[in-house]
Amino acid sequence: MNPVPFYRRAGFRTVLGLLIWLGLYLFAIQFTGIEITWRPILIALMIFFGILLVSIAVVSQFILPVRTLSERFNSFIRLLDVFAGLRGPVIFVENGEAIEAFKERERRGAGVLLIDYSSSAVLRTETEFRTPSGPGIVFSAPGERLAETLDLRRQARLIRGSTPNGPGTSSLDNPTLAMTQDGFPISADLFVSFILDPGHTSSPREGKHPNLPPYEFYPPAAERAVLRHTYGEKDDIPWTELPARLMVDLWREAIKNYSIDNLLDQSKGAPAALDAIRQAIHTRLSQPLSSEITSGGVHRKTSREYMLLSSRGIRILAVGISNIYLPEEILAERALLWCESWSGEVDATLNQALKKEVAAGVEGERQAYETLATTVTEKLRQSLARGEQPKMTEVLSGIFQEALQLSNQRDLVADGPVLAQRIREILEQLAAPDDDPDRTTGQQNG
């Protein structure tokens, strides 16, 4: 970022403005008969500083949302301090974050904190913390500085899981990685919602009342949050991180009491394991008496996690577990099992149906045997029953005539009309006189 040129800085322009006013004054004094001595200058300075004092008193009532006499007076003093170069830290706390300049907190004069209605703050000195302050104006004494800001709004943290990569998967890669009782890695999306304790157990205000500020400030909770502020090896751990860490820990503890099959129990009517785990975790984080989560059920005991959160002024509102992630190999195995059970029954049903179809085809063929055997031999059998000895031509003609009748009947023979046409031609040929070997043989046999 490019530094602002000195001639554009507000301080330079203010000094320049004062010099211009001084120049105007000196320019004006030249046209009077007055000798430029200490007297007129002193008078001018007295007027200047008198008006300055009064103007500062007026302006100071509008730079902060002051309402009480004490606040008005303190605001006036703070603005005078600025004029005198004794200014302390001037910080606006908005939505739980301090809006401040670089090294603002290092100023040691008397300062001001303006805290919006969704925040609170705690001041400190070298050796002690001050009472937490809620929304409004806080006039800090010399040596006091901002220790910590707190967000009064509802917080939520979503810790996303991912598919475990198999043996050796690190929890660094997968923050919600857990192990089942039978050693399978598993993960899920975890959600936790919490708030700085509002001082009661009913639902937080959150703008429900039009005649009250939207958020509630409960000083003991803010005090606890600051006093029990946790520090890591390299950085500090804000109070908003603790619930998510506890959530993950309880999730891991719960999962190790379930085998993979219990977790994915698909029996109808059985309560979903994840739902039971979620409820137990919620109880453990939000009630002094907790539930120990096992696959055999829920057992009550004092909740360490609740005590931990309560001692830091944190109240849990809701927890959620969704989107379970299994290793790919497990998913494939379960899919295979499901495929076989799901499709097996259907395959058996299909086989049965196919058999029925084949049987219907066989029955159709059998009926065809019956019809052909009965119909095409009708004339021949009748002839034989009368004691006749029909010749080959007569036999063939009889058979083909019956076949012609069959072919002419609709839908009894495939390609019936085509065959019928051909049979007629054969019958014409049979009717034509020819060298009938049967006739010759009959004569030979006598």
Added chain:
Amino acid sequence: MNESLPTRIQRVVLDSLRTILDLFFHRGKTGAVLRSLLGVVSLGLYWTAVTVLTGFPALLSSAWLEKIPFPVDLILDLGASYFAPDVLLFVIPVLAGYWFAMRIGAHYLADLFELESYRIGARFLRAAILGMGYDTIEISTREGLELNPSSPLQRIGGPGYLTVHLGFAVVSETIDGLPRVYGASKEKFLQGFERLREVVDLRDQLRKLDEIRTVTRDGIVVYARDAQMVFRVYRGGKTSTLGQPYPFDENAIRKLVYGQAVLDRGSRKWDQQLPSLVRREIQQFVSQLSIEEFLALQPEYPSSIETPDPVQPSAVIHIPRSELTARFHTEEARERLQKVGLELDWVGVGTWEIKESNARTPSSSSPARTIINTWQNLQRSAIYESEAHLKRVQRRSYQQYSGQRIREWIGAWDEPAPQIGYRKWRTLRRILDHLESMRRGLTGDPDYELPLNYDEMLKYLREKVGSLELGD
């Protein structure tokens, strides 16, 4: 309790002082007008007093004034006296003092609110103290508050004017922290330090969720695609009219704005509440079902399925909307949404998809492929078992066998033969073979009786064919 006189006097004095100060430093237009008036009057009186006390020093030359008719010359002469150097010597320090105080105040505000320019603070103070140059913010888009980064009204707060266009509502907090909701309005005056919090779009909103990963209770991953929803701010049962097209419930707006959770990446916008809710609801819906129960919700495929499609990389399933959307339209769901300040018009789930597992080998089964194949097999078996189909198959088989046999007889006749006699014999021979084969097939059925004289006929035909062979 009886107060002592000094205490009572002190209390009365303090109360009076408080009242006077509250009146003088009132943050509304009334206070600004009063202060401006007092300031102007005070300055005017002081300036006049200085001019009088210095004896109306002459600034303009008398020779020039003589050329100007009366009373203009008098007015000019008196007026010019106000700007005589002798008078300005006492006025310049006053103006400089006032100017410097305002600069200090502007710098202080810039420091407090980390403003990019002290001018923002200066504009604020001019408006707040003297009622000059009130800032105006116009809200006509959802991002209305982010479009005015240099507005004192946006950065610090009132006083100023707010204009809210049709279809929007703005939430602010007064100096006492009380939430206020402004619907469509023109130049609504915001009191001192009344800060704007959020803009809410009152119109119907459509949001989409491209992909939602869900897991059935038996661990099968199913994706919901293109979930969509139409929702709006809860209207409290009010109907929209031309005059009031976007009614709203103030309570709902407050819940919506102040009930949003702060995530690790920042505050969630109010219009993201329902998509999150829908996502959770869909995930919960699926997690309570096994994959079979889930698939049981799917409608049957039409019976016209012929052959299976080539293997697809994923199975797309259509679940009837009513199963899932009914969950969002129950009384319980409606109340849950009202508690957060919303009402739902419509939700559509889109399609469900089961993707292939990455660990699947080419030959292994997968839910995706199994679903397609199994559902097709289910439909096929229903078809194959149906009475109508079986009758058709039987009939077709009958027709085909009859036709085939007759065709073979005709074929035997049509085959090349040296003479007609041979042709006849060959044809008869073929017919005999078939009649014998039919006999074998029919006698397998114990309930069947051969036609009368069938065996005698066969014997006669055998003799006929055999004698001719011998004779040949």
